[in-house]
Amino acid sequence: MMRGPHKTAVSVRKPDGEIITKIDENNKTTRKGFFKLPIVRGCVNFVESLVIGMKALMYSAQFIDIEDEEESEGKLDKWLDEHLGDKIKDIVIYVSVFISIILSVGLFILLPAILTRWIEAGVHYISGWEGSQIFTSLTEGIIRMLIFLGYMALVSLMKDIQRVYEYHGAEHKTIACYEAGEELTPENVKKYTRFHPRCGTSFLLFVMIVSILLFSLLPRTGIVLRVIMRLLLLPVVAGISYEIIKLAGRSKNRCVRWLSQPGLWLQRLTTREPDTSQIEVAIASMMPVIPENKEDDRW
Numbered sequence: 001m002m003r004g005p006h007k008t009a010v011s012v013r014k015p016d017g018e019i020i021t022k023i024d025e026n027n028k029t030t031r032k033g034f035f036k037l038p039i040v041r042g043c044v045n046f047v048e049s050l051v052i053g054m055k056a057l058m059y060s061a062q063f064i065d066i067e068d069e070e071e072s073e074g075k076l077d078k079w080l081d082e083h084l085g086d087k088i089k090d091i092v093i094y095v096s097v098f099i100s101i102i103l104s105v106g107l108f109i110l111l112p113a114i115l116t117r118w119i120e121a122g123v124h125y126i127s128g129w130e131g132s133q134i135f136t137s138l139t140e141g142i143i144r145m146l147i148f149l150g151y152m153a154l155v156s157l158m159k160d161i162q163r164v165y166e167y168h169g170a171e172h173k174t175i176a177c178y179e180a181g182e183e184l185t186p187e188n189v190k191k192y193t194r195f196h197p198r199c200g201t202s203f204l205l206f207v208m209i210v211s212i213l214l215f216s217l218l219p220r221t222g223i224v225l226r227v228i229m230r231l232l233l234l235p236v237v238a239g240i241s242y243e244i245i246k247l248a249g250r251s252k253n254r255c256v257r258w259l260s261q262p263g264l265w266l267q268r269l270t271t272r273e274p275d276t277s278q279i280e281v282a283i284a285s286m287m288p289v290i291p292e293n294k295e296d297d298r299w
Helices: 040-061 075-084 087-127 133-155 159-179 186-190 200-215 223-250 254-270 276-289
Strands: 007-013 019-025
Touching (some): 007 276, 040 223, 087 223, 133 200, 200 223, 200 254
Antiparallel strands (some): 007 019
16 A cells, blocks of 8 residues: 555556555645644554555455455345345444554553553552653653564564564665666665655654653653643544654654664564565555646655
């Protein structure tokens, strides 16, 4: 999947080897006025990316070669198809995004807050020390980071995910080739790195770091209020992280490049070297979203 300034394209290689590409116009409403303001645009972009990514997965799943598909279809599937038709796809997409957000909040906000509370109670029981805001913030941040890194490492061990990461690498190499001004051919694309500063992996890492810094400003409270305050700050965290990664993708400043380095290291987990066939799919997806006007080339 490639998303340009005006269009988003999803390319899929069918079981027979043919590459097909679906092209959609980007939502222009979220690129104007209030939605274009710094921080706000980051929140909007985050939600849009979740929805677009889920739609891309649903679209690609249509081309899986399954034998006896009719026999494998359950009664519930048939009922939903008869009564809801194409609407079921939109329902599944938004329900999936909602569930993903709930699970993420539980894993990266609620769980670290609960574990930190337990650690604070343990420290107080052993030493009598009441703790401090710095101790709470650092402990919760370290736990959140460890959960995040552990999750990424475990997921990368799955065979199917490793293939997804190969396509992820193909996307990065194709974008790098385009940004270098070279013709998009498999031979040219292979020469470029699979690590890119504007990757979603880097964005998630910045979210972790920014959340540690922002949450450290919050007062120490009970577990319920602590979670609520962090949830309310999440849009701000996403917005700030977006601005940082946008700057990192364009700036040549040494300091900015240094800040980008941990995200590039993390991409060793979330990208793999692609083969030629995967690069061909990435190129097919890239070509339709390249703007005709170079001045509009805002990636």
